[in-house]
Each structure stands twice: as C-alpha cells, then as structure tokens.
Amino acid sequence: xxxxYDEVYAGDQPIIDSLLYPGIFLLSGAPKIGKxxxxxxxxxxxxxxxxxWGLEAAxxxxxxxxxxxxxxxxxxxxxxxxxxxxxxxxHLATVASRTDADLLAQLQSFLEAEPETRxxxxxxxxxxxxxxxxxxYSNDYLFxxxxxTLADRKGLCILLVHHNRKQRxxxxxxxxxxxxxxxxxxxxxxxxxxxxxxxxxxxxSVTGRDLQDQRFYLQRDQERLSWNLIRVENACTPEPPDPVxxxxxxxxxxDRPSWDGTATELMKAIGSTxxxxxxxxxxxxxxxxxxxxxxxxxxxxxxxxxxxxxxxLLNG
Numbered sequence: 536x537x538x539x540y541d542e543v544y545a546g547d548q549p550i551i552d553s554l555l556y557p558g559i560f561l562l563s564g565a566p567k568i569g570k571x572x573x574x575x576x577x578x579x580x581x582x583x584x585x586x587x588w589g590l591e592a593a594x595x596x597x598x599x600x601x602x603x604x605x606x607x608x609x610x611x612x613x614x615x616x617x618x619x620x621x622x623x624x625x626h627l628a629t630v631a632s633r634t635d636a637d638l639l640a641q642l643q644s645f646l647e648a649e650p651e652t653r654x655x656x657x658x659x660x661x662x663x664x665x666x667x668x669x670x671x672y673s674n675d676y677l678f679x680x681x682x683x684t685l686a687d688r689k690g691l692c693i694l695l696v697h698h699n700r701k702q703r704x705x706x707x708x709x710x711x712x713x714x715x716x717x718x719x720x721x722x723x724x725x726x727x728x729x730x731x732x733x734x735x736x737x738x739x740s741v742t743g744r745d746l747q748d749q750r751f752y753l754q755r756d757q758e759r760l761s762w763n764l765i766r767v768e769n770a771c772t773p774e775p776p777d778p779v780x781x782x783x784x785x786x787x788x789x790d791r792p793s794w795d796g797t798a799t800e801l802m803k804a805i806g807s808t809x810x811x812x813x814x815x816x817x818x819x820x821x822x823x824x825x826x827x828x829x830x831x832x833x834x835x836x837x838x839x840x841x842x843x844x845x846x847x848l849l850n851g
Contacts, residue, residue: 563711595652598645600631615760657696679721697713699726727739736755787831832846
C-alpha cells in the first residue's frame with residue numbers, strides 16, 4: 536500500500552467526455568437500429584476534434600473496421616452523413632482477421648503506423664470472432680480480455696458493436712446478446728434502444744466501471760442519418776475545482792515552467808495548512824486531474840535523504 540501511494544498515474548483522459556474512455560466498450564442494439572451510423576458519427580467527431588452533443592472529443596486518429604459494408608456502401612454513407620467534410624485521421628477498413636492472434640497482430644501493426652490513435656471501432660464483434668458452436672462465459676471473457684490488454688497498454692478505447700437479445704429487459708445490460716462474460720470484461724456498455732422500430736427517436740443507456748450511469752435521448756436526422764441529442768438523464772456533473780491544485784498550478788508560468796522540491800517546501804510555497812504527507816498523497820492521487828485541468832505534469836523521485844516532487848508545465 537505504501538509503495539502504491541508513491542506511484543503517479545496520469546489518469547484516463549476521456550475519448551469523448553462522459554461517454555467513452557480508454558478500455559473496452561460495447562455498443563449493443565437491435566439489427567438495423569442505427570448503431571453503425573452512431574459509431575461513425577463518434578469516429579468523425581474524434582478524428583476532427585469537434586464536440587459531440589456538446590461533449591468534448593479529443594482530436595486523435597481513429598480506426599473504423601466497417602466489416603459488414605462494402606467500400607462503395609461506406610463511401611455513400613460517409614458522403615450522406617458529412618458531405619464535403621473530410622479528414623485524413625479517420626482510417627477505414629472493410630476486412631479483418633477472424634483469428635484472435637491475427638486480429639491483434641493487425642491492430643498492433645496499425646498502431647505502429649498511427650501511434651496517436653485513441654479509438655478503434657470494430658463493427659461488428661461477431662465478424663472478428665472465430666466460428667464456434669458454443670460461446671461460453673469463459674470464451675467471451677477471454678476474448679474481451681485479450682483486446683482489453685491491448686487497449687490498456689496503448690491507452691486507447693476499443694469500441695465493439697454488438698447485437699441485443701430479442702427479449703427486452705429492465706436492465707439494459709441484460710439486453711446484450713451473449714453471456715455476461717462480454718459485459719463483465721468490458722469497461723463500459725452502451726445500449727441503443729427504440730420503443731418501435733419505425734421511431735426516429737432512441738435511447739442510449741450508458742454504464743461502466745468508472746462511469747456515472749446516464750441515458751441520452753436521441754433523434755435521428757432523416758436527411759443525414761446522424762443522431763442529434765434531445766436531452767440527457769442523470770448527466771455527469773464536472774468535478775468541482777480543487778483549490779490546492781489551482782494553487783500548485785499557479786506556481787508555474789511560461790517564465791517558470793517547472794518546480795522541484797520537497798512536500799514541505801511546496802506546502803510553504805502555496806500556503807497550505809495540510810501536512811506534507813497529506814499534501815503529497817493528495818497530489819499523487821489527483822495527478823490526472825492536475826494534468827487534464829491545468830496542464831501540469833507531476834512526478835516524484837526519492838534519494839537517501841529526501842523525497843522530491845517535480846512539477847512541469849505542459850509544453851513549457
């Protein structure tokens with residue numbers, strides 16, 4: 536426990552704020568309900584760095600495996616949704632391996648060429664699974680875990696498009712087809728549902744390990760076939776500013792882009808009333824927020840005589 540508290544983690548920065556984060560996510564829904572249009576919409580917003588439904592989207596390359604489409608159909612879909620808008624950071628493919636090891640090798644090869652990629656979409660999950668007469672909890676869990684290892688190592692999100700069961704359920708997770716090994720091994724699950732297939736409105740339920748449960752009420756743009764936001768139920772509220780982090784960030788500027796010293800020295804520099812140990816642990820556990828909100832990176836080092844805190848202004 537003591538050693539763990541000495542570790543500094545940058546934290547998982549959102550791919551789409553409040554919606555997608557690094558790890559494995561499932562998007563499940565009935566066939567032909569609009570799942571592919573939704574993930575393509577996400578892919579475009581991330582690859583261009585434009586907000587989706589008012590939610591901030593980090594600008595990074597995206598790989599979209601559209602495995603149920605031909606290149607011609609994908610071209611028509613892109614043009615209908617985005618018209619003359621285009622981006623070189625949205626990478627598209629219509630084929631991929633069905634063998635687990637080969638698929639992982641293909642994804643790793645792509646990431647070597649595009650190391651800044653933060654989102655990989657596989658549409659659909661069934662298209663990359665090896666044929667089997669039985670899908671057990673163990674097989675489902677192992678398959679997702681193999682992809683999760685890659686996602687965690689590279690700090691990216693792998694979004695798997697999947698199908699719902701025919702039976703409706705009160706709990707959205709129970710509507711996902713397959714065993715609970717799929718949802719159990721995933722970091723988050725998005726379930727897209729309609730009351731009636733002919734409706735132009737849908738509900739997107741979002742749940743996950745470190746996510747607040749939310750429900751997005753959406754309406755289909757019949758011309759562009761994209762999804763527009765009507766309202767959000769139980770919307771995420773931003774974490775309130777931490778005055779200590781603000782004071783720490785205030786030590787740095789373009790003229791002074793770095794600071795090094797002990798926790799005692801830092802405590803005096805910002806006028807904190809916390810003990811040095813409490814201040815050190817507070818900063819260590821909130822290093823991700825310090826980086827994301829203030830652009831200040833935190834690291835620590837230890838010598839025989841003392842423990843040092845190192846602060847660096849991002850791009851400073």
